[in-house]
Amino acid sequence: MKALLKPEHFILQILPSSIHSIKLAENGITINLEQSKVGIVINFLKLSSLMNYNTLLDLWATDKIQPENKRFTLYYMLLSMKRNLRIYLKTNVEIVNTLAKAMSVTKEFASAGFLERRSMGSI
Numbered sequence: 857m858k859a860l861l862k863p864e865h866f867i868l869q870i871l872p873s874s875i876h877s878i879k880l881a882e883n884g885i886t887i888n889l890e891q892s893k894v895g896i897v898i899n900f901l902k903l904s905s906l907m908n909y910n911t912l913l914d915l916w917a918t919d920k921i922q923p924e925n926k927r928f929t930l931y932y933m934l935l936s937m938k939r940n941l942r943i944y945l946k947t948n949v950e951i952v953n954t955l956a957k958a959m960s961v962t963k964e965f966a967s968a969g970f971l972e973r974r975s976m977g978s979i
Contacts, residue, residue: 863941866906871897884942891947894932898964901934901943909934909943912961915971917949926950932961 864878864885874893879886889897901909914933921927926948934943961968 886944886946888946894947898961902964908938909936911935912965912968
């Protein structure tokens with residue numbers, strides 16, 4: 857009988873090229889990834905019957921106040937009600953010509969529209 861993989865190992869096994877790092881904490885799993893991979897990872901987490909992260913709880917941005925190209929960090933908090941676990945997706949937002957460029961996840965979560973306007977409005 858095969859032992860069940862922990863969620864973080866399963867995610868790394870399925871999406872190895874999309875993930876920079878995974879960190880376990882008491883309050884959930886934090887996944888660090890490229891902005892261009894957010895849609896792929898969210899689709900997997902939402903549609904996989906083993907993951908079932910079907911609720912976007914929150915989305916927020918932080919400012920590292922650095923003159924670098926990627927000074928803003930965007931966080932997505934997802935909830936799996938089936939597993940009673942939270943997962944945090946963390947990605948740096950690229951600044952091009954003084955405009956923040958971030959992928960929208962409104963196709964995956966209709967509620968993301970408001971959260972994206974609120975978060976990106978502060979960038």
